[in-house]
Every structure is written in structure tokens, then in C-alpha cells.
Amino acid sequence: MIPYGKQTIEKNDIEAVLKVLEENEMLTTGKYVPEFEKKICEYVGSKYAVAVNSGTAALHLATFAIDIKEDDEVIVPAISFVASANCVLYQRGKPIFCDINPNTMCIDHTKIEQLITNKTKAIIFVDMCGQPCDYNEIKKIADKHNLILIQDAAHSLGARYNDQKVGSYADITCFSFHPVKNITTCEGGMIVTNNELYYKRAMAFRTHGISRDFKEREKMNTHYYEMQELGFNYRIPDVLCALGIEQLKRLDTFIEKRNEIANKYNKFFKNNNELIEVFDNNYYSAYHIYVIKLRLENLQTDRDTIFKELKNNGIGVNVHYMPIYLHPYYQKLGYKKGLCPVSEDVYSRIITLPMFPLLKDEEINKVTDEVIRICEKYN
Structure with missing residues (x-):
């Protein structure tokens, strides 16, 4: 059987994973997580990144970061993996499904505006099959109606729109590192953004909603932390990020x-x-x-x-x-x-x-x- 997808694992990938295990320092969130985040930022041209344990978690971080709440409407393409809409439901929002362009399978930007109401807060657009959407047209609509843009780029890391790499057009872009994606961390995902507030909210949400204010820790005790939001454990292990770093090189x-x-x-x-x-x-x-x-x-x-x-x-x-x-x-x-x-x-x-x-x-x-x-x- 010829599989529809298959990961490419080479000797350097295996050695990178073994190195983390042999170091025996942090198997969970250690030094390789921020290193992987930094390298993805450099690759796509964004300021901030938050690595998580799946592409679905990345989408959930995105809808939380932009503060989707009950009854908020988010426009989503009808054809995508269910996570592209589920992430709206997780925040008690309402997905509004938009038809696709039959020639690209991406969201039909000419049909977005008719779906916008006074409850619409954001547009999630999906780069189906790895093909970038027509970002400029979608952004015109978002700017006109003051909407937030979330790019589901689970398929499109490494793609280019007008010679610019995917990852710097939307307010938040979400990647997936599932085994059949263009690079893999076995399971994993990441958001990238240039918005500091979204970044801080996503960072806390990844770790149970806990915020570690280091200035307060210095004033009080080094153990000090606060749970300020209801978050999740979406952390990705160091060992998987070491694999991602090697994969990104290729x-x-x-x-x-x-x-x-x-x-x-x-x-x-x-x-x-x-x-x-x-x-x-x-x-x-x-x-x-x-x-x-x-x-x-x-x-x-x-x-x-x-x-x-x-x-x-x-x-x-x-x-x-x-x-x-x-x-x-x-x-x-x-x-x-x-x-x-x-x-x-x-x-x-x-x-x-x-x-x-x-x-x-x-x-x-x-x-x-x-x-x-x-x-x-x-x-």
C-alpha cells in the first residue's frame, strides 16, 4: 500500500531526540521549547510564538487569545478539519460557515461580507492543501469591518504568498506538526503573532492560565505564581521540540x-x-x-x-x-x-x-x- 502521507525521519532527527534524553534535564518544557519557538519566528518573520502539543491546541489558544466569548460569531470555511470550527465552540462562540472557492478549496472571499453581523468578531481562514488563501482580499474585508484574522496554516508552513512566507499576514497564525504535516514533532502545534497581548494570553493559557510575574516573585517568594484564567495543559515536551528544530532545517x-x-x-x-x-x-x-x-x-x-x-x-x-x-x-x-x-x-x-x-x-x-x-x- 502506498500511504497518502508519511513523515521523513533521518539520523539527525534521531540523534537530536536522543541528546535530550541523554541530557536528562527537562523532558517537559525546557530549553528546546523556546529555541524551537525562536527558530519558527525567524523562519516566518513574526515577533512571538507559543509552541503547544497539537494544531488543535494552537487554534484553541488563538480563539482564547482574541477573547472569543459566548455568542461571538466567527466566520469559518465550510471545508476544513473540524478543529478549525471546534476552537470557536470551545470558547462558546458560534461558527458561521462560509462556502469555498471551487477552484482552490480555500474560503471564497467574495462570500464573506454577506455573513458579517454585529456579532462577528473574527475570520478564520484555512490554507487548504497548503495553498495560501488570497490574504489581501480577506484583509480588506477584515479591516473594513474591524475583524480579527486567524490563519489556520496547519497545511501551509513553508508556503509563500506574493513571495512572503506564510505566518506574518494574520493577527494570529496557527501551525500543526502532526506526523504527516510538512515537518513533524510527532504531535505538536504553534501559534505565531506580532501582538504582545495575544502572545501573553496564549502563554498563560498553555499552562493552566497561570501567570508568572517575575517582578512579584522577586518581591515575595521565588515560588510565587497566579492562576488568572481558566487554562489548559497544552505544553509540548522538550524532546518533541528538539525533533522539530531538526526538521525545520530541511x-x-x-x-x-x-x-x-x-x-x-x-x-x-x-x-x-x-x-x-x-x-x-x-x-x-x-x-x-x-x-x-x-x-x-x-x-x-x-x-x-x-x-x-x-x-x-x-x-x-x-x-x-x-x-x-x-x-x-x-x-x-x-x-x-x-x-x-x-x-x-x-x-x-x-x-x-x-x-x-x-x-x-x-x-x-x-x-x-x-x-x-x-x-x-x-x-
Whole structure:
């Protein structure tokens, strides 16, 4: 089976992890956590970073940092991983789902403004598949209505928008270091921001809402700390950050390889465009995943049938993602089918193909051959 995603672990990664274990100093939050945060800041061009134990935790930090409260509305793209909307619910806010651009799978900025009310506080936009959204257009809307921007860049670390790296456009940007992401810490995430208040709130929230005012500690006792907010234990261990530091050194190489693979896929599928449609790539994508869209109007079957046949023939396909509001939990909250028709149509057509730097040419050829063979069977 060719997996849809796979991490790249090399000798230097293993040695970095072993070094932390051999030092036997801090296995939890020690010196490697701030070092990893500093290096990500340098890479993306931001002032502050807070590392956490998952991309979901990063999104939760972001909604807490901007003070999302009960009944606050946050506009979220309909197609994304559920965490992009769950982080709003965690703060008792209300996700307002926006349809997507069918050519990019990113939020359709032309449909955002009609969703804005006097309760709207923020927009969360997601760089689907690693493709940057049209930040300038989204920012114009946010500035016009005085809204906060949260960028879910779980897919797009290493991508560029107009030659500027992802991570410095939004008020807060969230990254994920899950094993199949562009770099991994096994599990992990991070927020970056240029806003000092958001940074301080996020830092406290990561550690149970505890604030350590060192001036007060000097006046009183060195043990002094205060829990000022209800926070969580979202800390990430030192040993995982040591892995992240090593992975980051090779990120640009990983992204280059992903783009090479995507170009091979694109070239092949564009020559078979009566059956397969590829998504637009307007900016330098990180290609966390590679998604194709089936032209079902030319096929006498549905997506799920082709999906199953690909699986049965050794291709580790996936689907990213079902519209969030179609999940049973969101249905119980009152969201209805038909809310975002473009998202629902795109969802019915998409399949995620294998994409990772170690993917070999013969594996790429097998993937493309099987996709076309099976599609032609139903043409």
C-alpha cells in the first residue's frame, strides 16, 4: 500500500531526540521549547510564538487569545478539519460557515461580507492543501469591518504568498506538526503573532492560565505564581521540540520535493482533464496534500466507488474534508445540509492522493495509472 502521507525521519532527527534524553534535564518544557519557538519566528518573520502539543491546541489558544466569548460569531470555511470550527465552540462562540472557492478549496472571499453581523468578531481562514488563501482580499474585508484574522496554516508552513512566507499576514497564525504535516514533532502545534497581548494570553493559557510575574516573585517568594484564567495543559515536551528544530532545517527541501511531485501529478492529470480536474495553484503551495476533483458528469459512478477501488489496488487515498457542518455533532447544533452548496458538491468529487517527500517516481506512476484506469472503466 502506498500511504497518502508519511513523515521523513533521518539520523539527525534521531540523534537530536536522543541528546535530550541523554541530557536528562527537562523532558517537559525546557530549553528546546523556546529555541524551537525562536527558530519558527525567524523562519516566518513574526515577533512571538507559543509552541503547544497539537494544531488543535494552537487554534484553541488563538480563539482564547482574541477573547472569543459566548455568542461571538466567527466566520469559518465550510471545508476544513473540524478543529478549525471546534476552537470557536470551545470558547462558546458560534461558527458561521462560509462556502469555498471551487477552484482552490480555500474560503471564497467574495462570500464573506454577506455573513458579517454585529456579532462577528473574527475570520478564520484555512490554507487548504497548503495553498495560501488570497490574504489581501480577506484583509480588506477584515479591516473594513474591524475583524480579527486567524490563519489556520496547519497545511501551509513553508508556503509563500506574493513571495512572503506564510505566518506574518494574520493577527494570529496557527501551525500543526502532526506526523504527516510538512515537518513533524510527532504531535505538536504553534501559534505565531506580532501582538504582545495575544502572545501573553496564549502563554498563560498553555499552562493552566497561570501567570508568572517575575517582578512579584522577586518581591515575595521565588515560588510565587497566579492562576488568572481558566487554562489548559497544552505544553509540548522538550524532546518533541528538539525533533522539530531538526526538521525545520530541511523544511524548504521538503517543500521543493512536494512541489516537484505535484508538478508531475499536474502534468499527467491535465492531459486527462475529461475525467480529472486539478485545483488552481495561484501561489507557492506547501502541498501538504494533493487533491484531485473527479468530473462525475463524465463518470457513471460516484466518488466512493472509485475511492474503494483505489484502496483495493494499493493506493492509500483519503478525503479532505467533509463540510464541517455535515458532521452529526454540528447537525445537532442546528446546522443544515445545503448551507454551503459549493462545498457539498466539491466534497462529493474529491480524493486525496499520496503526497510526501519520499514518494518515488514509480509510485507516482502507479498512482496516476490506477486513477486513470479506474476512471476510464466508468467513463
